[in-house]
Amino acid sequence: MNALILDRPGRPLREAGLPRQPIGPDEIRIAVGACGVCRTDLHIRDGELDRPKLPLVLGHEIVGRVLEGGTRFAPGDRVGVPWLAWACGECRFCRSGRENLCPNAVFTGYTRDGGYAEETVADERFCFPLPDGPADHELAPLLCAGLIGYRALRFTGGAERLGLYGFGASAHLVAQLALAQGRRVFAVTRPGDGDAQSLARELGAEWAGGTDEPLPEELDAAILFAPAGELVPQALGAVTRGGRVVCAGIHMSAIPSFPYELLWGERSVQSVANLTRADGDELFALLAEAPVHAAVETFPLAEAEAALGRLRNGTVRGAAVLIIS
Numbered sequence: 294m295n296a297l298i299l300d301r302p303g304r305p306l307r308e309a310g311l312p313r314q315p316i317g318p319d320e321i322r323i324a325v326g327a328c329g330v331c332r333t334d335l336h337i338r339d340g341e342l343d344r345p346k347l348p349l350v351l352g353h354e355i356v357g358r359v360l361e362g363g364t365r366f367a368p369g370d371r372v373g374v375p376w377l378a379w380a381c382g383e384c385r386f387c388r389s390g391r392e393n394l395c396p397n398a399v400f401t402g403y404t405r406d407g408g409y410a411e412e413t414v415a416d417e418r419f420c421f422p423l424p425d426g427p428a429d430h431e432l433a434p435l436l437c438a439g440l441i442g443y444r445a446l447r448f449t450g451g452a453e454r455l456g457l458y459g460f461g462a463s464a465h466l467v468a469q470l471a472l473a474q475g476r477r478v479f480a481v482t483r484p485g486d487g488d489a490q491s492l493a494r495e496l497g498a499e500w501a502g503g504t505d506e507p508l509p510e511e512l513d514a515a516i517l518f519a520p521a522g523e524l525v526p527q528a529l530g531a532v533t534r535g536g537r538v539v540c541a542g543i544h545m546s547a548i549p550s551f552p553y554e555l556l557w558g559e560r561s562v563q564s565v566a567n568l569t570r571a572d573g574d575e576l577f578a579l580l581a582e583a584p585v586h587a588a589v590e591t592f593p594l595a596e597a598e599a600a601l602g603r604l605r606n607g608t609v610r611g612a613a614v615l616i617i618s
């Protein structure tokens with residue numbers, strides 16, 4: 294089967310034929326229909342995340358159809374494969390509903406092969422059944438951008454005025470969830486990023502502007518999707534007393550030092566790591582009531598490098614997705 298391989302971080306992905314791997318008792322073989330291109334893929338590709346499996350097939354926003362294996366799904370069922378590929382179920386984190394923090398966890402497209410390929414193998418216990426209706430490429434961004442965004446949104450509690458810093462794949466889905474909950478959304482983008490700002494306004498953000506522009510009012514919480522550490526003190530300066538700044542990315546540049554005054558007043562900073570299966574069950578149940586629409590730019594599998602380049606330059610409007618079959 295055809296796949297794109299990362300031999301070593303910093304090198305372009307290369308197309309290769311891979312032998313079908315055998316499947317274990319809880320595993321299913323999946324024909325990949327679409328796979329989202331996440332910023333994390335870019336961090337792995339560029340060597341900003343430690344110790345990937347090598348050679349590696351990237352991709353952890355997989356939508357496909359079951360070909361064989363397992364007992365939970367029937368052949369032909371549509372499933373989603375997320376970032377969390379496996380957790381031990383035995384450590385103190387797993388036993389307390391925090392499998393996202395499991396030190397033994399395995400991650401799709403990072404420590405095991407992912408979805409930049411015609412076929413993939415996944416542990417069925419960590420896959421999500423997906424609804425009929427939307428096309429594969431419309432669902433793919435939900436598997437990470439949607440899930441991590443949802444987890445980050447939950448950590449903002451009941452914050453009414455929500456700032457989203459970095460308006461890409463995740464933020465544009467979170468904005469829709471937040472607006473459906475009656476919150477007010479403020480989108481903060483790179484200076485002059487008219488595309489991201491217009492997308493934010495189209496989706497219902499009441500304000501969209503660059504990091505170089507003053508916000509029209511205080512925020513109750515902020516979620517940082519952009520991997521830029523200097524945004525942490527900036528967002529702390531924008532949230533009101535008791536406000537929380539949630540960092541949703543897996544990687545961020547160093548956070549510059551800042552005066553304690555910015556944190557004073559019971560403001561807090563928190564990161565979001567990975568996801569739990571319960572997050573997914575909750576999100577997909579929510580979406581059955583209030584669907585969100587993913588703005589997607591599609592690319593053929595062979596153009597994954599181009600998609601990653603566009604992500605690096607910040608020129609993808611919404612989410613980038615590879616269409617595979």
Ligand SMILES: [Zn+2]
Nearest residue numbers: 381384387395
């Ligand atoms: Zn564990």
Ligand SMILES: [Zn+2]
Nearest residue numbers: 331333437438
């Ligand atoms: Zn991701």
